[in-house]
Structure formats: C-alpha cells, structure tokens
Amino acid sequence: MLIEQLINGITLGSIYAIVALGFTLVFGVLGIVNMGHGEIFMFGAFIGVLVTTTFGLPLWLAFLAAIIVTAFMGYLLERFALRPLRNHQGSNHLAPLISTIGVSIFLENLSHHLFGPGNHPFRTPFAEMSIEIGSVTVYLVQIVIFVISLILMAALSFWLGKTKAGKALRAVAENLETASLLGVDTKKYITLTVILASAMGGIAGILVGMAFNAVTPQMGLSMGLKGLAIIILGGMGNVKGAMVGGLILGLAETFIVVYGDSGYRDAIAFIAIIVILLVRPQGLFGQKTSDVRR
Amino acid sequence: MLAELINPYYLQVGSFMLINIILGISMYITLSTGQLSLANAGFMGIGAYTSALLTIHFSLPIPVGVVIGAIFAGLLGIVVGLPTLRLKGVFLAIVTLGFGEVIRVIFVNWESLTKGSVGLSGIPHMGRELLKTVKELGFEPKMLGLQNNQFIFMAIFLILLVIVIFVIWFFKRQNDSRIGRAFSAIKLDEQAAESMGINITYYKVLAFAQGALLSGFAGALFAHMLGYISPADFAYHKAIDILIFAVLGGSEVIWGPAFGAFFLTLLPEVLRFISEYRYMIYGVIIVVMMVVRPQGLIDLNVVKWIKRKTTRRGLKNGTGN
Numbered sequence: 001m002l003i004e005q006l007i008n009g010i011t012l013g014s015i016y017a018i019v020a021l022g023f024t025l026v027f028g029v030l031g032i033v034n035m036g037h038g039e040i041f042m043f044g045a046f047i048g049v050l051v052t053t054t055f056g057l058p059l060w061l062a063f064l065a066a067i068i069v070t071a072f073m074g075y076l077l078e079r080f081a082l083r084p085l086r087n088h089q090g091s092n093h094l095a096p097l098i099s100t101i102g103v104s105i106f107l108e109n110l111s112h113h114l115f116g117p118g119n120h121p122f123r124t125p126f127a128e129m130s131i132e133i134g135s136v137t138v139y140l141v142q143i144v145i146f147v148i149s150l151i152l153m154a155a156l157s158f159w160l161g162k163t164k165a166g167k168a169l170r171a172v173a174e175n176l177e178t179a180s181l182l183g184v185d186t187k188k189y190i191t192l193t194v195i196l197a198s199a200m201g202g203i204a205g206i207l208v209g210m211a212f213n214a215v216t217p218q219m220g221l222s223m224g225l226k227g228l229a230i231i232i233l234g235g236m237g238n239v240k241g242a243m244v245g246g247l248i249l250g251l252a253e254t255f256i257v258v259y260g261d262s263g264y265r266d267a268i269a270f271i272a273i274i275v276i277l278l279v280r281p282q283g284l285f286g287q288k289t290s291d292v293r294r
Numbered sequence: 295m296l297a298e299l300i301n302p303y304y305l306q307v308g309s310f311m312l313i314n315i316i317l318g319i320s321m322y323i324t325l326s327t328g329q330l331s332l333a334n335a336g337f338m339g340i341g342a343y344t345s346a347l348l349t350i351h352f353s354l355p356i357p358v359g360v361v362i363g364a365i366f367a368g369l370l371g372i373v374v375g376l377p378t379l380r381l382k383g384v385f386l387a388i389v390t391l392g393f394g395e396v397i398r399v400i401f402v403n404w405e406s407l408t409k410g411s412v413g414l415s416g417i418p419h420m421g422r423e424l425l426k427t428v429k430e431l432g433f434e435p436k437m438l439g440l441q442n443n444q445f446i447f448m449a450i451f452l453i454l455l456v457i458v459i460f461v462i463w464f465f466k467r468q469n470d471s472r473i474g475r476a477f478s479a480i481k482l483d484e485q486a487a488e489s490m491g492i493n494i495t496y497y498k499v500l501a502f503a504q505g506a507l508l509s510g511f512a513g514a515l516f517a518h519m520l521g522y523i524s525p526a527d528f529a530y531h532k533a534i535d536i537l538i539f540a541v542l543g544g545s546e547v548i549w550g551p552a553f554g555a556f557f558l559t560l561l562p563e564v565l566r567f568i569s570e571y572r573y574m575i576y577g578v579i580i581v582v583m584m585v586v587r588p589q590g591l592i593d594l595n596v597v598k599w600i601k602r603k604t605t606r607r608g609l610k611n612g613t614g615n
Binding site: 002095105271 | 332377378381383384385387388389391392393395396399400402403530534537541547571572573574576577578580581584585588
C-alpha cells in the first residue's frame with residue numbers, strides 16, 4: 001500500500017517536473033513567466049486523444065503529432081505574444097506576463113469549442129500493461145513517465161551546460177544585448193527556447209493523458225498553476241530545482257489524499273510557495289544572485 | 295410612462311456594470327503603486343461570503359453585513375499584503391494568483407460553513423428587503439406607477455450608482471492628495487521614492503488593503519444583489535475578468551478601468567453571439583492591447599484631450615469660466 005502510493009506520488013511528481021521544466025527553460029532564458037504553457041500542455045494531451053482514441057493510430061504517432069503541434073504553437077506564441085513586446089522600448093515588465101495570460105485564456109476556450117467541455121478518455125492498450133512485483137502492481141506507464149522525465153532533465157542540463165547552443169542560450173539569459181553584440185543570433189535562440197519548452201509541454205500532456213485516462217480543457221490551468229508553484233519552490237530558472245520541486249509536490253499531494261483531506265490537495269502547492277517565498281525567496285536550489293534580474 | 299421605460303433586464307445589466315466598475319477600480323488602486331495583484335477575485339469572495347453568512351445566520355441588516363464583509367476583506371488584505379509585498383512584479387502576481395486559488399479551495403471544502411461547491415442560497419436580497427421596509431412605512435411602488443419588481447431593480451441600480459459615484463469621487467480626491475502622489479512616485483521608481491522619504495512598505499500595503507477592501511465591498515454587494523453565490527463566481531476567470539478591465543481600459547487614470555468595466559459588461563449583452571466566444575475574444579484583446587497599447591485605451595493624454603474638447607465647447611456656449 002505504502003509502496004504503491006510512493007510510486008503514484010513519484011509518477012505524479014515526474015509529470016509535474018516535466019511541465020515545470022518548460023516553465024523554467026523560458027524563465028531562465030527570457031526572464032518571462034509563460035502563463036500559456038499549461039494550455040499548450042493541455043493541447044498536447046488532446047492531440048494524443050485525437051490520434052489514439054479517435055483515429056485509432058499507434059501511440060508513437062501520437063507523440064510525434066503532439067510534439068509537432070505544440071512546437072508550432074510555441075512558435076506562434078513567441079511570434080505574436082512575446083516578440084512584439086520585446087521590440088517595444090520601455091514597455092512594462094509585466095506586459096509579457098499579462099499577454100501570455102491572454103494566450104492561455106484564448107487557448108483554454110478554443111479547446112472548449114473544438115473538443116467540448118467534458119472529460120475525454122485516453123484509450124491505449126499500453127496504459128493497461130502492468131507488472132506484479134510481489135504484492136505491488138506497477139504500471140508500465142508509470143515507469144515510462146519516470147524515465148522520460150529523467151531523460152528530459154539530463155538532456156536539458158547537458159544541452160544547456162555543455163553544448164555550443166546551450167552556451168549561446170546562457171549568454172542570451174545573461175544579457176540580451178551583449179549576446180547579440182557578440183554575434184549570437186538572439187532571435188533564433190529565443191524562438192528555439194519557447195519551441196523546445198512547448199514541445200516538452202506536449203510530451204507531458206500525452207503522458208498525463210495515459211496515466212490518468214482523462215483529458216479536459218481545464219487541466220491546463222491547474223497544471224499550469226502547479227508548474228508555476230514548482231519553479232518557485234525549486235528556484236526560478238533552475239533545471240534540477242524543477243525536477244526536485246516536482247517530485248516533492250507530487251509526493252505531498254499523493255500522501256495528503258491518502259492520509260489527510262483530499263479536498264485540500266490543490267491548495268498544497270500554493271501554501272508551499274507562500275511559505276517558501278517568505279523563508280527562502282530564491283527557492284530551494286536558486287542562487288541569491290539569479291533573482292536580481294527581475 | 296415611467297413604468298414602460300424601466301425594464302428590469304436593463305437595470306440588471308446596469309447593476310452588474312456598476313459592480314464591475316468597483317472591481318475595476320480595486321484593480322486600479324493596487325496597480326497605481328505598480329503592483330500587479332490577481333487576488334482581487336479572492337477578496338471579492340471573502341467579502342461576499344462574510345456578508346452572506348452574517349446576514350443569513352445572525353440576521354444582521356444588509357448594510358451592516360456589507361460593511362463588515364468589506365472591512366474583513368481589507369484586514370485580510372493587510373495580513374496577506376505585509377509579507378507578500380516584499381515580492382516584486384511577476385512573483386507577486388503568481389503568489390496572489392495562488393492566494394485566490396487557496397481561497398477558492400477553502401470555499402469548496404469547508405462544507406459545514408460554505409455548503410461547498412453548491413454555494414450559498416437564500417441570501418437576503420437587497421431590493422426585496424428594501425421593498426419590505428418601505429411597505430412597512432406605508433409606501434407602495436404603485437404610487438410611482440411601478441410594479442414591485444421594477445421597483446426592486448430600480449432601487450438596486452440607484453443604490454449602486456450612488457455608491458459608485460462616491461467611490462470614484464473618493465479615489466479621485468485621494469489621487470490628488472499626498473497619498474496619491476506617494477503612490478505614483480512608488481510606481482515610477484521605488485528606490486527613488488524611498489530615498490525621498492516615502493515609506494514604501496506603508497503605502498504599498500495601504501494600496502493593497504484598499505484594493506482588497508473595495509473588492510470585498512463589491513463582492514458583498516454582488517451577494518445581496520443576486521441572493522446566490524458559489525465558489526465558481528470567485529475563481530480564476532473572475533480574476534481574469536477584473537484584470538482585463540484594467541488592461542483594456544487602462545490603469546493610468548481612474549476612468550480607464552471604469553470604462554473597461556462598462557464596455558466589457560455591455561459588449562456580450564449587446565452582441566449576443568459574442569457571449570459564447572467571450573473569453574476567446576478577451577484573450578485576443580489582452581494580447582493585442584499589450585502589443586499595441588500597453589497603457590490601455592484611456593490614458594492621461596485621452597483625458598486631457600477630452601477635457602480640452604469639453605471646455606472649448608463650453609466656452610462657445612458661454613457656460614465656461
């Protein structure tokens with residue numbers, strides 16, 4: 001019982017971590033909180049439902065389709081909601097936050113009209129496969145989710161830390177103008193960042209659909225808010241922090257459902273961030289210096 | 295004649311408009327110190343539930359309930375504001391958004407008090423109570439040639455109108471005072487304001503608490519106008535509704551959010567087919583406004599232009615000074 005709950009918690013936490021990675025990437029490079037990320041994640045899940053359940057096509061195709069669609073949505077988001085703001089000199093630093101809130105509202109209601117408000121089941125034979133270890137049942141999906149989240153985290157850390165593109169990205173994060181003076185194509189790298197983050201959101205969407213067998217237009221909002229809570233918990237713009245923060249939140253939520261009052265599950269994330277911002281505003285893994293730049 | 299002109303439906307829309315104007319102004323006050331708070335929907339809920347519960351369980355008169363609801367929301371604003379206002383910009387926005395969610399979760403789960411997601415019904419209705427009182431005094435709406443429900447909606451509308459005029463007057467006065475100048479100094483440059491001797495913590499908490507108080511006030515009025523509230527009335531979408539009043543209308547002058555609230559309440563009523571796509575259109579409006587006109591439709595220049603126009607016309611007609 002305890003071990004099964006632990007596994008459930010880790011699964012949920014891994015999903016949170018993947019969503020939070022998307023937030024943290026955009027924040028780390030652009031210093032922007034992308035409120036539309038949750039809705040892009042939700043669209044990824046819906047693409048998964050469409051491909052596997054409606055058209056009955058194999059699962060790998062669903063992943064491919066979701067990555068392509070969400071990456072394209074990421075491009076559109078950057079092109080229409082973020083880039084024009086950057087060209088505005090002296091515009092309010094809250095402007096990108098508000099404009100991505102606009103994107104999230106638009107996408108949530110677009111999916112209401114496209115897919116309907118109800119709960120969509122995500123049927124795939126893969127989600128039913130399980131292994132029995134002693135008295136504990138582990139679903140294959142749970143293992144896959146955990147492994148994918150680890151791979152994404154490792155790949156992202158490697159890419160940011162060790163490759164040339166990652167170096168350029170960190171230069172952009174440090175100072176946009178200086179990086180562009182040094183010959184970094186800033187426009188390209190910023191677009192790339194948003195696209196990458198969105199595609200990760202799409203992957204997370206399909207994984208959530210498989211794990212919980214339910215996709216609704218509202219899931220983007222709650223997942224988005226939790227992703228935000230996690231990056232504050234782990235430290236804004238910190239890859240490792242997003243992973244650990246996600247796992248902590250996933251475990252905490254699972255255990256409060258088992259041992260406490262399940263109704264307050266959705267409040268934990270926010271109580272945690274309110275506490276962490278008061279006690280350690282830079283987050284669990286953040287450095288003092290990194291939050292100087294807005 | 296009067297009776298035919300007074301359509302309860304129009305009055306209802308008008309009353310919603312007036313409540314939204316109060317909410318828009320509550321957003322404007324916190325924004326006037328440069329703080330983006332998304333907790334106003336939560337504070338609105340606090341005011342609404344406080345007043346509703348007090349009037350239902352202790353049968354307090356409605357005005358007393360409304361005032362206590364507003365004050366309670368304001369006090370909570372101080373309690374929440376003191377620690378969170380150390381945060382800036384984006385962080386404050388996220389924490390206040392989270393605060394709103396926590397409030398909603400509490401409303402849904404504290405079933406013994408709030409009846410959970412079903413919501414509270416049977417809240418004393420402002421107009422009906424008033425009708426009862428005037429009838430006891432021997433007055434009948436028929437004396438004015440009105441039907442009972444016409445009288446009810448008309449009374450609500452007029453009460454709200456007086457309140458809104460008072461609120462706008464009060465905050466316009468405040469803007470031209472020492473407090474208003476401190477607010478705009480903090481908005482322009484916090485550090486510079488601090489070095490000029492302005493106690494920025496005090497003024498930021500003051501603005502935050504005023505916003506909370508006003509949202510709670512609007513929420514309490516909302517509860518007694520409808521007679522029914524549920525946690526969904528004060529969720530994330532309400533926070534977005536309030537935000538867009540200030541984004542579209544503008545947050546430089548008090549007329550901005552008031553205009554935003556007026557316009558955006560009217561729009562779905564006038565263009566029926568829009569109401570289905572309302573939030574999609576809101577989303578597009580938010581993005582477009584941020585790109586094209588981040589200060590909102592009505593800014594200082596517009597106000598000055600309108601003033602110039604009206605005074606010139608006044609001079610022509612010989613009524614100017």
